[in-house]
Amino acid sequence: MTRDFSPAELRQAIRAGEFNGNTSGIAPGYVQCNLAILPADWADEFLRFCQANPKPCPLLAISPSPGDASLPLLGDIDVRTDVPSYRVFRDGRLSEEVADIATLWRDDLVAFALGCSFSFEEALLADSLEVRNVSEGVNVPMYRTNIDCTPAGRFQGKMVVSMRPFKAADAIRAVQICTRFPSVHGAPVHLGDPALIGIEKLETPDFGDAVTVAEDELPVFWACGVTPQVALEKARPPFAITHSPGHMLVTDLRNSRLAVM
């Protein structure tokens, strides 16, 4: 992808099997989403879990009805074909990674599109803040915490957070910027001492890659979209599908449209 595709062009390329890569940095300015797909008899509880935990699970759109693969609020989307890579879970275990799920689609499946940190990272970068995982060219470090999510039916678990280090004045600015974007994780949930939220060592993230944290920086922690994936794996529904990490659903919605002010 050497030129800037529009989201619609990008999805067309994905549909045609011409693009199956990581979507980071692709179609800048547009909202990218975490995707979770569940059978209808699990979807209501997952919807309640998202509603009860909006910081880790900011729900942007849901299938109009079970079996309907469109997400009209987010563009001309077919969730069966428009994500570069999917993970299929059976009984809570990863069973396969596939380029489309057309042959796996069922009349009872419901898709959930959740906000992703790419949107607020773009807003931070646009304010000339340095986002360490971007400048170091790695995945953001993510950690399991001791913060309980509010349970809903069979879904429960601890919150997973992502971490970006900042000098204090920039951390304050990051709080201000991200407060404008509640539908993509919003303001940080913690900053400073990692032990206070049950993180032992910043050097060994549970997901993603470690980044440098300077002496004069504070680690700043955001609720992370891996939280619902962990809850989903723990709940062990017989069948579920998610995007593959970093391979997001790219929508027609502009990031700026998510700003509440």
Next chain:
Amino acid sequence: MTRDFSPAELRQAIRAGEFNGNTSGIAPGYVQCNLAILPADWADEFLRFCQANPKPCPLLAISPSPGDASLPLLGDIDVRTDVPSYRVFRDGRLSEEVADIATLWRDDLVAFALGCSFSFEEALLADSLEVRNVSEGVNVPMYRTNIDCTPAGRFQGKMVVSMRPFKAADAIRAVQICTRFPSVHGAPVHLGDPALIGIEKLETPDFGDAVTVAEDELPVFWACGVTPQVALEKARPPFAITHSPGHMLVTDLRNSRLAVM
């Protein structure tokens, strides 16, 4: 003051010599101001200093013209009589503390009313945050920092900050709340390690009283209205008047009206 005076009633009582106390907690809901009065040939530079340093010196109103003791934007105010206690400085040194300045008033004096932390403390308390200096019944601790103010003419100096400790989640909430109030010091300027802004020991504030900081709390630092007073004393104008600490100008402006959103 056992009942809630309106600001106008309170100023009338002060004018009549019936009240000369600390205004903390009096006329809740209304903006209280720091006051600085300077001769016209110093006022332009002080105005530029405030303009260049809006976080420590948030200017809410200025005399309509030299010698005019009213501040019509803030209410039916006479700055010569409506503050419970004044400090008079000659050549930068405190020379007297007086109940009114009617006999000291001159045709070339210009009054500056600057926002004060009482306004944002009220907003924090209204959100059920604990403001430690309030719950411990002491003056807020204030510290000289190594942060340079932007100089303007003869006015210059380091920023003075006030400190309130919070758990991280409450510190993030405090940033959100105070961001709405840029004209009363706005968002914090620092949080976390005091040494990074040149503060050696939290236990020994340069002004005010020390407060308890728990193990799981971060010290959060706001630009403080003592900053212009320190700059003023350092500049050594031949004549200047300020309010006495804690004895503020109480205005008819509601704190809620200062919220930018």
